[in-house]
Structure formats: structure tokens, C-alpha cells
Amino acid sequence: MSDEIRTTQPETASANGHDGVREIEQEFVRGHLLQAYGCFSSGHKFCREVCPVYQVTRNEQHTPTAFHANVVAMEKGAARLEDVAENYSYCTLCGGCELRCPNTLFVGDFYRNRTRTVKLVQDMRAAANKAGLGLWPQWQRWVEATMVGKNEPVLDYQNIQPVDPNRVADWAKDLPFEIPKGGENILFVDCEAAYYRTSLPKAVAKILHAAGVPFGLMYEQWCCGGPSLEMGYPDHARYLAEHNVADWKKAGAKRVFVLDPHDYISFVDMYPQFFPPEELPEFVFMIDFVAQLLDEGKIRFVKPIEKTVTYHDPCRMNKRLGKWEAPRKILRAIPGLTFIDVDHVTQWAYCSGAGGGFAVEHPDLAKKIADLRISRAKELNVEALVSACPWSERPLTSSGREQQLEVLDLLEMVAEAMGLND
Amino acid sequence: MATLTVPNPVTDKVITALEQAIGKEKVRTDLGARIARTRVPAPFPVHRFADYMPDVVVLPESAEEVSAILRIANQFRVPVVPRAGGTGLADGAVPLHKGILLDIKKMNKILELDLVNRTVTVQPGLNMLKLNEYLAPYGVFYPDDPASYPVSIIGGRIGTSGWSLIGSRYGHTRDLVISLQVVLPTGEIVRLSDGGGAPKVRKASTGYNLKQLFIGTQGTLGVVTEATLELFPKPEAELAAFFGYESFEDAYRSTGALSTSGLGTLAAVILFDERKVDYLRRDDEAYIPLPERIKAVVATALYGVEEEVRAAANRLFRIAKETGGEYLGDELSAGDWASRHDRYATPLHGRLPDGTVVPMSWHCEDAAIIYSELPAIKQKWHEITDRYIQKYGIFDNWGMFFYSNNPYKGWGDYLVEIDIGIWEQALNEETWQAWVNLKREITQATLEHQGSISACHGACREGDAEFIPVELREGGFELMKKIKRLLDPNNILNPSKNYLHLAYIDEEVGV
Numbered sequence: 043m044s045d046e047i048r049t050t051q052p053e054t055a056s057a058n059g060h061d062g063v064r065e066i067e068q069e070f071v072r073g074h075l076l077q078a079y080g081c082f083s084s085g086h087k088f089c090r091e092v093c094p095v096y097q098v099t100r101n102e103q104h105t106p107t108a109f110h111a112n113v114v115a116m117e118k119g120a121a122r123l124e125d126v127a128e129n130y131s132y133c134t135l136c137g138g139c140e141l142r143c144p145n146t147l148f149v150g151d152f153y154r155n156r157t158r159t160v161k162l163v164q165d166m167r168a169a170a171n172k173a174g175l176g177l178w179p180q181w182q183r184w185v186e187a188t189m190v191g192k193n194e195p196v197l198d199y200q201n202i203q204p205v206d207p208n209r210v211a212d213w214a215k216d217l218p219f220e221i222p223k224g225g226e227n228i229l230f231v232d233c234e235a236a237y238y239r240t241s242l243p244k245a246v247a248k249i250l251h252a253a254g255v256p257f258g259l260m261y262e263q264w265c266c267g268g269p270s271l272e273m274g275y276p277d278h279a280r281y282l283a284e285h286n287v288a289d290w291k292k293a294g295a296k297r298v299f300v301l302d303p304h305d306y307i308s309f310v311d312m313y314p315q316f317f318p319p320e321e322l323p324e325f326v327f328m329i330d331f332v333a334q335l336l337d338e339g340k341i342r343f344v345k346p347i348e349k350t351v352t353y354h355d356p357c358r359m360n361k362r363l364g365k366w367e368a369p370r371k372i373l374r375a376i377p378g379l380t381f382i383d384v385d386h387v388t389q390w391a392y393c394s395g396a397g398g399g400f401a402v403e404h405p406d407l408a409k410k411i412a413d414l415r416i417s418r419a420k421e422l423n424v425e426a427l428v429s430a431c432p433w434s435e436r437p438l439t440s441s442g443r444e445q446q447l448e449v450l451d452l453l454e455m456v457a458e459a460m461g462l463n464d
Numbered sequence: 465m466a467t468l469t470v471p472n473p474v475t476d477k478v479i480t481a482l483e484q485a486i487g488k489e490k491v492r493t494d495l496g497a498r499i500a501r502t503r504v505p506a507p508f509p510v511h512r513f514a515d516y517m518p519d520v521v522v523l524p525e526s527a528e529e530v531s532a533i534l535r536i537a538n539q540f541r542v543p544v545v546p547r548a549g550g551t552g553l554a555d556g557a558v559p560l561h562k563g564i565l566l567d568i569k570k571m572n573k574i575l576e577l578d579l580v581n582r583t584v585t586v587q588p589g590l591n592m593l594k595l596n597e598y599l600a601p602y603g604v605f606y607p608d609d610p611a612s613y614p615v616s617i618i619g620g621r622i623g624t625s626g627w628s629l630i631g632s633r634y635g636h637t638r639d640l641v642i643s644l645q646v647v648l649p650t651g652e653i654v655r656l657s658d659g660g661g662a663p664k665v666r667k668a669s670t671g672y673n674l675k676q677l678f679i680g681t682q683g684t685l686g687v688v689t690e691a692t693l694e695l696f697p698k699p700e701a702e703l704a705a706f707f708g709y710e711s712f713e714d715a716y717r718s719t720g721a722l723s724t725s726g727l728g729t730l731a732a733v734i735l736f737d738e739r740k741v742d743y744l745r746r747d748d749e750a751y752i753p754l755p756e757r758i759k760a761v762v763a764t765a766l767y768g769v770e771e772e773v774r775a776a777a778n779r780l781f782r783i784a785k786e787t788g789g790e791y792l793g794d795e796l797s798a799g800d801w802a803s804r805h806d807r808y809a810t811p812l813h814g815r816l817p818d819g820t821v822v823p824m825s826w827h828c829e830d831a832a833i834i835y836s837e838l839p840a841i842k843q844k845w846h847e848i849t850d851r852y853i854q855k856y857g858i859f860d861n862w863g864m865f866f867y868s869n870n871p872y873k874g875w876g877d878y879l880v881e882i883d884i885g886i887w888e889q890a891l892n893e894e895t896w897q898a899w900v901n902l903k904r905e906i907t908q909a910t911l912e913h914q915g916s917i918s919a920c921h922g923a924c925r926e927g928d929a930e931f932i933p934v935e936l937r938e939g940g941f942e943l944m945k946k947i948k949r950l951l952d953p954n955n956i957l958n959p960s961k962n963y964l965h966l967a968y969i970d971e972e973v974g975v
Contacts, residue, residue: 082888083812084505084825085825086505088615090615091593091614101569102550103492103496103497108496111500112496114510115499120517125495126495126499144806145813
């Protein structure tokens with residue numbers, strides 16, 4: 043890509059006529075047919091009870107098996123894209139099904155195969171939007187508002203009003219130290235954290251500062267683009283991504299610290315599809331980095347946190363990227379803390395409901411998923427549920443309030459245990 | 465009496481009546497809802513996909529709603545096909561005549577846990593793994609453990625009279641159900657137990673033992689809406705031991721000796737034939753390191769309190785050794801047993817005769833065959849399967865398993881499984897008919913050797929169903945037809961399954 047930042051934004055409403063729909067449908071079918079048969083011909087549905095959406099709807103059409111069967115039905119002319127597309131909004135893109143899929147578990151090592159249901163769902167959403175089916179008005183408004191605010195409209199879920207892009211770094215205003223713009227190390231602050239859970243980026247900045255790691259902010263940080271991709275707008279995702287990559291280039295960034303799992307997976311999964319490796323900096327997930335700083339003795343926990351807690355594995359880390367060890371290591375290192383672990387495999391079936399745009403299009407079901415996650419934590423008789431994902435923390439906090447369970451952020455706890463809040 | 469060889473279609477009037485009875489949101493006519501409930505994992509004539517798509521899906525949440533649906537179906541004479549997990553291997557839940565698909569998955573509540581009397585009462589849409597997660601803190605468990613344990617649900621287990629991997633210790637589904645609430649085809653809601661009407665009594669001789677009549681009906685006689693189930697103490701010790709043999713004959717004899725050992729903790733004896741071991745060596749990394757001299761495998765499992773299992777293990781290993789078995793090690797034994805649900809359910813991919821890997825659907829034959837006939841059945845089934853592979857090139861032979869099939873004991877008859885891959889993507893009407901003929905030949909061999917067509921999946925499919933009247937020729941099928949007609953006068957409940965369309969044709973022609 044060039045240094046120049048693209049200025050024309052893609053349109054959300056598609057100009058495709060009805061003739062285009064069949065073409066879009068067949069392209070989608072061709073792209074997913076082999077995997078679809080892999081699932082359809084097996085049909086064992088081991089993914090089903092793991093699926094957070096199915097757990098609250100108990101509706102077989104909201105399952106990965108159904109998502110794949112539809113592809114076969116379309117191939118056989120028994121269904122059209124517009125007959126089945128709507129079902130693909132019933133997914134948080136958590137990836138639990140892919141792990142629980144016997145095709146992944148038993149065929150994976152032999153044939154380097156992994157069932158890619160997340161990709162299937164994302165591609166169907168994109169196909170439906172490209173075909174102009176107009177199925178998901180909330181997502182369309184969300185992405186349009188993101189285009190205006192350059193960040194997600196996280197401050198107003200009800201009316202989906204754009205945020206002010208000039209306030210993306212306001213969270214840093216009352217820190218006792220200045221954070222420069224640019225530099226080799228960049229801290230990328232996710233939309234939800236930058237505008238809503240501002241205590242998180244503050245905590246991360248304090249940790250980096252205390253560890254003596256120099257870092258700066260982007261000149262102009264835009265949304266990572268992941269949610270646009272997840273809602274079926276890949277061109278918008280790319281538009282946002284191109285800006286960020288150009289901004290990093292301008293800053294001379296070699297390393298980007300990432301405090302949110304959703305950003306992280308955008309950077310390590312989506313960006314490499316858009317840009318050659320040499321265009322991209324190294325991406326460091328803050329939880330991993332904190333665990334490394336602890337190992338190296340560069341940070342110390344000096345202040346006990348006297349609490350009994352359990353941990354919520356963020357879906358994108360645990361299920362999509364297989365990262366679950368570092369947060370447990372950190373929790374076990376915090377003095378005073380009693381940590382009751384639920385192993386990461388059991389947590390393939392857990393989710394907050396916040397991912398994949400699900401809470402924007404299906405807020406009532408998303409709340410049920412969050413309620414279920416909190417009730418599982420409650421059964422352990424803990425005082426708090428710790429997460430490492432700001433997107434999960436908002437719905438979990440809300441459900442936790444109803445069920446009297448505190449919800450904490452792991453990086454904020456790290457800052458607390460380092461005595462940085464005194 | 466009305467006959468119903470060609471069921472009525474689902475009209476807008478039917479839809480409206482359903483919506484008024486149970487609410488619009490539980491009645492779905494969209495294609496996504498119907499596609500998702502068209503097939504089960506058994507091989508499927510995918511080239512005729514639309515033939516089996518139900519017209520409407522209903523998602524009831526109570527016995528009363530199920531009753532209302534069945535009354536409407538009777539009023540309009542339209543078929544109703546109950547669907548539980550949709551993980552059956554014999555098409556019980558496939559809507560042969562389309563109609564109303566009754567999905568019970570929303571009925572998944574746990575209604576009562578009685579730790580004093582060791583029962584749990586549940587709705588039928590609950591999955592066993594989820595039930596056991598709930599039961600775990602109380603030190604009890606519900607031991608129904610099929611290969612589909614992480615996903616199948618209790619209603620389907622009852623509907624098919626399922627088989628459990630640890631059934632030789634704890635019994636199978638029919639042994640674990642204490643009482644049932646059933647909605648009859650005409651809409652009446654009844655409570656049935658082992659004779660009598662006491663919901664938590666396991667053994668009674670008051671009245672007929674009606675409970676068993678409603679287990680394994682494939683949804684042709686009623687819809688289960690509640691079940692009271694047996695609870696066992698959670699086993700303190702679980703030991704899996706796999707043994708290798710230099711010939712199938714040795715392994716077969718050893719299976720007999722292990723099965724008749726009289727060990728009360730013996731939960732399973734599973735014999736793998738040479739073709740199964742070859743297949744696993746070819747396509748399953750866990751088995752690649754097995755030495756070439758191992759031609760057959762016997763898997764065993766012991767469950768119980770620690771002292772029992774420890775003592776039984778000594779005896780078990782001695783018998784295996786004396787009958788030519790070589791212990792395959794802790795890693796393979798424990799690992800393979802731990803992955804039993806996935807492994808035995810998931811061949812998933814197969815090979816064409818030239819070695820090309822393709823996604824394949826899985827046929828899992830499940831005849832019940834007495835011990836003496838196992839070697840002969842093995843030879844015949846392989847001969848049949850190989851002949852079709854050679855001729856059509858879209859099937860694959862994944863070998864055979866022989867599982868101890870009886871509750872509380874290892875001996876007697878065996879669940880005999882030949883696993884056959886079918887390359888569905890390449891199916892057309894000719895190759896589909898070839899597949900059905902292959903099935904028929906296998907079934908005929910079963911009957912020639914005094915076996916029963918199905919141990920646990922049901923004999924609902926083409927290639928099986930037409931042989932039910934043959935297997936039950938000494939009056940059994942005539943009685944089945946009478947019962948079906950009595951309970952389902954309009955033939956609305958899962959019509960034509962178990963070849964029971966004959967129940968109505970007979971009436972018509974006065975046979």
C-alpha cells in the first residue's frame with residue numbers, strides 16, 4: 043500500500059441488483075463447499091452444546107451444523123442465499139465450535155484441516171450485505187457511525203451515534219505523565235476502552251510507564267476494523283486498517299501494544315490478509331507482555347488484593363488463538379488473591395455474548411449469554427469474575443450487578459497490585 | 465377408520481392453528497429452520513435434499529403444547545415427526561412425508577433432583593453431559609454414555625432405546641428410565657412406569673409394564689415430555705485397558721473369556737477386527753505406533769469403587785494375558801478411552817480406492833448378534849462391503865467393532881458395527897440405490913445368523929425397515945400394527961417409520 047491514506051469511504055448500501063445475488067451466492071457456495079460437506083457428511087453436531095448462542099436459543103438453526111448444511115442446500119438448489127442468510131447473525135464468532143469440531147480434533151493433524159465456521163459466518167454476512175439484502179439495520183448503522191467517528195459508536199448503543207474522533211485519546215488527559223505521539227512502541231487503545239472503559243488504558247499506560255517501557259500513541263487512532271469485518275463489511279474494515287497501518291508507518295512503529303483481544307485478533311488474523319508482513323509491526327498482547335515483565339522481574343506486585351476470584355477466558359484469546367496461560371500465571375502471582383480456575387477447555391462453552399456484533403443486533407439474547415456466564419461464576423462462590431477483554435466487561439458488569447457479582451479487568455488489577463493507583 | 469397412505473399437506477390453516485395454540489414465535493416456516501432439521505448424521509440422499517424438508521417446525525416448551533400440536537395434526541391429518549438431538553444414525557427423525565417437525569430441544573429443564581431416592585426428573589431436551597455437569601457436585605451421575613454423549617439428548621435416547629458405552633456395568637437407556645410422561649398421538653398426556661403408576665418405583669407388577677412399550681418407538685407411538693431417571697454414585701475409579709492380539713481369532717476368544725469373567729465392575733468389552741486396526745493405522749495417529757504384529761484389539765473398562773476396580777484389574781489383566789492379549793499401555797488405553805465419544809463417532813473422512821481423501825458420511829451398522837455368530841457375520845459383511853466398493857468406488861470400509869451389548873453383564877449378544885464411508889458429494893440416484901442394496905445385503909446376513917437388525921439406532925431406514933416384518937414374522941409385527949393403529953388411528957405420528965404404513969394398508973385392503 044502507499045503512504046497516502048485513502049480518502050473515499052466505501053458505501054454500506056449495496057448497488058447490486060437481483061441478478062447479482064445468484065452470482066454472489068454461487069461464489070460463496072464455491073468458497074465453502076468442501077468444508078460444508080466435511081460438516082454435513084459428519085453431522086455429529088458436537089459443536090452444539092458448546093455454542094453460546096445455541097445454549098440460550100436451543101434452536102438448531104442457530105448452530106454451526108445448520109450454517110454448513112445451508113451451503114449444501116444452496117448447492118443442491120434447495121435454498122437461496124436470501125432464504126438462509128438471516129440465520130448467520132446468530133453467532134458471536136467466538137470460535138468454540140471450531141475447536142469442538144471432530145474434523146478439527148481428529149483430522150487436523152493429518153490433513154492440516156480446521157473447520158472455519160467463523161470465516162463461513164463472516165463471509166455469509168458479507169455476501170448478504172453485498173447482495174443488498176438489508177437484513178441487519180443495526181449493523182449497517184453501526185458501521186456507518188464508525189465511518190463518521192472513525193471509531194465505534196460505543197457511547198450510544200440505543201441510537202448508535204458516532205463518537206468524536208478528536209477525543210480518542212482523552213482518556214490519557216489526567217495521567218500524571220505525558221504520552222508522546224509516535225515512536226517505535228505504540229499503544230493501541232481499543233474503541234471500547236478509549237471511549238467507555240477509560241480506566242483500562244490508564245492502567246496499561248501506568249504499567250508500561252512503571253516498567254520503564256517507552257511508548258507513544260498514534261497520531262490519529264482509528265478503529266481496528268475488526269467489527270466492520272464481523273458485521274459483513276470487509277471493505278470498510280480494510281479502509282480503517284489502511285489508515286492505521288499508514289499511521290504506524292508515519293510513527294516509525296516497530297511494536298504495537300494491544301490491550302484488547304478483539305483488536306489483537308484483527309491485527310494478527312485480518313491485517314495479514316490485507317498487507318504483506320513487512321508492512322506490519324510486531325503486535326504484542328498486553329497480558330502476554332505483563333507475564334513476560336513479571337518473569338523478567340521488571341515489574342513487581344507489592345499490594346495484596348484480598349479477593350476470591352475466577353477468570354473469564356476471552357473467546358478470541360482462548361478459542362481463536364489458543365492463548366490462555368499468561369492470564370492464569372498473572373492471577374496466581376497477585377498476592378492475597380485466591381484464584382479459582384475453570385479450565386480453558388470447559389470455557390470453550392463460555393462467552394459474554396459481546397462479540398461478533400451479536401450484542402448490537404440481538405441485545406436480548408446477548409444479555410442471556412452474559413447472565414449465564416455470570417451465573418456459572420456465581421456457582422463457584424467467588425467475589426469477582428476477572429476478564430481480560432473490555433468488550434466482555436460491559437455486559438458482564440451489567441449482569442453481575444443484577445446477580446451481585448463484581449467484574450474486574452485483569453490489567454487494571456495488575457496496576458492495582460503494582461501499587462500504581464496509590 | 466381413515467387410512468392415510470398419502471398424508472395431507474400442511475396448509476395455511478394448519479399453520480394458523482399451530483400459531484394460535486403455541487404462539488407465533490414457536491412456529492417456524494422459514495427455510496433455515498426447515499433445512500436444519502432435514503437430516504440426521506446417517507447417509508443421506510443429498511441429491512434429493514428437498515424431498516425430506518419438513519413444511520413447518522414447531523418448538524414446544526411443555527407437554528400441554530405438545531398435546532395441542534398433536535391434536536391439530538389429528539384434526540388436519542398431517543404428519544408430525546418428533547426430533548430430539550438429531551444425532552440418530554438410522555433416520556428416526558427424518559420427515560419422510562414432510563409435515564410438522566416437532567423439535568423438543570427447548571424442553572431442557574431439570575425438574576426435580578431427589579438425592580434420597582436417587583432419581584432425577586427432567587424434560588427430554590436435556591443433554592446428558594449437561595445433566596452430569598449439574599449432578600457432579602452431588603456425587604451422583606446419570607450413566608447413559610453413547611458416543612454422542614456430548615450432544616445427544618435424553619428424549620432421543622428414549623425414542624431410540626439407546627445403547628451406552630458403559631452399559632455392561634450401568635445398564636442402557638431403557639434400564640435407566642424409571643418412569644415417563646408421554647403425550648399419545650391423539651394428544652392425551654399419560655404417566656407410565658414399570659407397571660403401576662408410581663413415578664419413582666423401579667420394579668412393580670401392578671398393571672402392564674407400559675413404560676418399555678414407549679422406549680425405542682422412534683416417535684411412532686408418542687412423544688416423551690418428561691422422564692424420571694436413575695442415579696448412580698459417581699465412580700471412584702475408572703480403568704481402561706486395551707489389549708493387542710496377533711489374530712482376530714485370538715481376540716475373539718479373549719473377548720468371550722473377558723465377557724464371561726463375572727467381574728461386576730466390567731463396564732465394556734469392545735473387539736476391533738483387523739480391518740478396523742488397519743483403518744486406524746491408516747488414518748488415526750493414535751494407532752500408528754502399534755507394532756505390525758498386532759492385528760486385533762480388545763478394549764475393556766472397569767468402573768466402580770476403588771477396592772473393587774483394583775482387584776478386578778488383576779483378574780482382567782490375567783485373563784487377557786492367558787488368552788493371548790498384550791497390554792497396549794496406559795497412554796493408549798487411557799487416551800483412547802477418554803476420547804471415546806469423539807473417536808467412535810467420527811471417521812468423517814475416507815479414502816477412495818486410489819487413496820484420495822474425501823469428506824465421507826458415516827454409516828454405522830448396529831445389528832445385535834449372538835457371540836457364536838460373530839466370526840461368520842464379520843466375514844459376510846466385509847465380503848458384501850468390499851464388493852460394492854469395487855463396483856462403485858464411492859464407499860470406504862472402516863472395519864468393525866463388536867461391543868458388549870447387555871445391561872449389567874458382558875456376555876450374550878454384541879452390538880456389531882461395520883463402519884462404511886459414503887462419499888455423499890458424488891451421490892446420484894444410481895449410487896444411492898447401490899448403497900441401499902448394500903444395506904439390504906448386510907441386513908439379510910444379520911437375519912440369516914439369528915441377529916436383530918438394530919441394537920440401538922432403530923431399523924427405520926430403507927434397507928432396514930422392510931425387513932422388520934421378516935424379523936418379527938412370528939406374530940410380532942402383526943401385534944405392532946395393531947398397537948400402532950390403536951394409539952394412532954389417523955397415522956399422524958412419524959408415519960411410515962418402522963414400516964408401519966402397513967398397519968393402515970392392511971386395514972384398507974382387509975388383510
